[in-house]
Amino acid sequence: MRIVDLRARLERLGSGVTTHVWRLGFASRFLAYLVLHSGTALRRFRLTIAEIYFAGVLSLIIILVSGLFVGMVLALQGYETLQRFGASESLGVLVALSLVRELGPVVAGLLFASRAGSAITAEIGLMKATEQLSAMEMMAVDPIARVVAPRFWGGVLSMPLLAALFSAMGIFGGYLVGVQLIGVDAGAFWSQMQAAVDLRNDIMNGVIKSVVFGIAVTWIAVFEGYDAPPTAEGVSRATTRTVVTSSLAILFLDFILTALMFTGGTHQ
Amino acid sequence: MQPIVEIRKLAFAYAPAHPVLRDIDLSIERGAVVGIMGQSGCGKTTLLRVIMGALRPSAGEARVLGHDTRTLDTQGLYAMRRKMGMLFQFGALFTDMSVYENVAFPLREHVKPPDELLNDLVIMKLNAVGLRGAAHLTPTELSGGMARRVALARSIALDPQLILYDEPFTGLDPISFGVIVRLIRNLNDSLGATSIIVTHDVQEALGVVDYVYFMAAGRVIAQGKPDEIRSSSEPFVRQFVNGAAEGPVPFHYPAPAYEADLELAA
Numbered sequence: 001m002r003i004v005d006l007r008a009r010l011e012r013l014g015s016g017v018t019t020h021v022w023r024l025g026f027a028s029r030f031l032a033y034l035v036l037h038s039g040t041a042l043r044r045f046r047l048t049i050a051e052i053y054f055a056g057v058l059s060l061i062i063i064l065v066s067g068l069f070v071g072m073v074l075a076l077q078g079y080e081t082l083q084r085f086g087a088s089e090s091l092g093v094l095v096a097l098s099l100v101r102e103l104g105p106v107v108a109g110l111l112f113a114s115r116a117g118s119a120i121t122a123e124i125g126l127m128k129a130t131e132q133l134s135a136m137e138m139m140a141v142d143p144i145a146r147v148v149a150p151r152f153w154g155g156v157l158s159m160p161l162l163a164a165l166f167s168a169m170g171i172f173g174g175y176l177v178g179v180q181l182i183g184v185d186a187g188a189f190w191s192q193m194q195a196a197v198d199l200r201n202d203i204m205n206g207v208i209k210s211v212v213f214g215i216a217v218t219w220i221a222v223f224e225g226y227d228a229p230p231t232a233e234g235v236s237r238a239t240t241r242t243v244v245t246s247s248l249a250i251l252f253l254d255f256i257l258t259a260l261m262f263t264g265g266t267h268q
Numbered sequence: 269m270q271p272i273v274e275i276r277k278l279a280f281a282y283a284p285a286h287p288v289l290r291d292i293d294l295s296i297e298r299g300a301v302v303g304i305m306g307q308s309g310c311g312k313t314t315l316l317r318v319i320m321g322a323l324r325p326s327a328g329e330a331r332v333l334g335h336d337t338r339t340l341d342t343q344g345l346y347a348m349r350r351k352m353g354m355l356f357q358f359g360a361l362f363t364d365m366s367v368y369e370n371v372a373f374p375l376r377e378h379v380k381p382p383d384e385l386l387n388d389l390v391i392m393k394l395n396a397v398g399l400r401g402a403a404h405l406t407p408t409e410l411s412g413g414m415a416r417r418v419a420l421a422r423s424i425a426l427d428p429q430l431i432l433y434d435e436p437f438t439g440l441d442p443i444s445f446g447v448i449v450r451l452i453r454n455l456n457d458s459l460g461a462t463s464i465i466v467t468h469d470v471q472e473a474l475g476v477v478d479y480v481y482f483m484a485a486g487r488v489i490a491q492g493k494p495d496e497i498r499s500s501s502e503p504f505v506r507q508f509v510n511g512a513a514e515g516p517v518p519f520h521y522p523a524p525a526y527e528a529d530l531e532l533a534a
Binding site for chain 2: 139
């Protein structure tokens with residue numbers, strides 16, 4: 001009996017692994033097809049601009065407000081620790097590096113996945129469920145080129161801009177709390193930040209992270225929408241999967257990228 | 269003249285053990301309005317998907333507009349579909365576009381006419397279905413019948429040679445139904461097109477079609493002109509045309525004995 005149970009469990013495990021590997025392969029082929037058929041999205045760039053508005057501009061409020069509060073909390077917590085070592089003037093450095101290297105891309109990515117990623121999945125999934133994608137195919141229009149590709153590029157282009165705005169707003173929040181509220185010297189706050197933050201090692205690495213997160217989140221969002229079963233439940237599950245998978249992907253990729261970028265003592 | 273759709277010994281199965289279509293022979297002449305009828309699940313929508321090239325036959329041949337659909341690549345398929353129009357069951361209008369933009373969509377994608385010509389074409393198509401005044405509305409502001417008419421205007425935007433209708437009468441009130449029936453006939457005749465209507469609304473469809481293929485369990489079991497179908501002695505057709513609860517199609521889905529399910533002693 002136990003051997004039978006064990007065998008059944010192994011079979012279920014094997015089946016689950018096979019399904020996930022197959023789906024990953026399908027998603028990869030989908031991405032390759034999408035990139036190769038992006039001509040319409042790039043030639044008729046207004047289609048992509050409309051998606052930048054949808055994914056980027058409409059996400060601005062949540063990104064800016066969150067960035068402001070994250071920066072303010074960072075300043076409060078950072079000051080508390082730095083003052084113990086008599087280094088409260090370094091508050092600007094701590095806030096800026098934390099945001100530019102890490103919190104900007106990661107938190108903006110997580111918010112982007114929740115706000116724009118889920119909306120992209122739901123929209124494409126509902127278009128599929130209501131036969132809008134089939135109708136497009138019947139009109140000899142490739143839905144991946146016409147619907148999916150503009151959304152993909154809109155998301156990919158929006159994400160680094162949103163991360164940059166998140167970081168900028170966070171630094172402003174840190175300034176409000178650190179300089180205006182606590183009384184850290186404004187000159188020290190800005191000058192130390194300017195001296196310590198490096199364009200290539202800090203800002204560019206942060207930008208690279210946000211680009212990678214943008215690709216990952218938007219890829220997951222468009223794929224889940226396109227692959228969603230054409231039912232209310234199917235679209236609902238796909239939307240949930242987008243948020244969960246995107247969030248895990250961001251945290252995993254963040255670890256990999258951080259390990260590649262900031263180890264080995266190349267940066268002080 | 270060569271038929272616009274010619275199907276010979278066609279079979280289709282999603283899995284080899286479960287054939288959906290078997291041994292289908294069908295020939296549709298240019299200019300005709302043809303009905304493919306049968307109960308839900310008999311394979312008529314699958315047959316329509318084979319005709320539009322969305323599914324490839326497992327066996328046999330399907331020639332549509334002179335193309336063998338088995339051999340078409342994506343470009344060939346899209347070239348064929350530019351000569352076809354399709355009305356989906358619930359219209360499948362693009363919900364992020366207005367009525368005007370929906371009708372303009374295929375023209376913008378394929379013809380790219382100047383704005384003035386585009387405007388004239390869209391207004392003419394909307395006028396043909398009686399909805400010129402609704403051009404500014406969005407699909408969510410339309411009734412079911414109006415949505416179906418807008419979808420019809422969109423499907424004829426490129427003046428297709430072949431128009432496919434998937435359950436065009438579902439959920440329509442009597443007035444909308446009458447309007448759609450008249451439009452199908454009038455548009456087919458005025459455009460010089462050919463129409464294929466897939467439906468289970470037999471009585472309604474018999475009033476508009478020239479010829480009928482009747483399907484059951486993946487096969488064509490009867491065919492003929494509407495009067496021949498009405499007077500058919502085929503038991504399945506009779507049950508369907510008369511809407512009888514009992515006949516070859518039983519009222520009950522296959523199940524164990526009633527007493528056994530109720531746990532009653534024999």
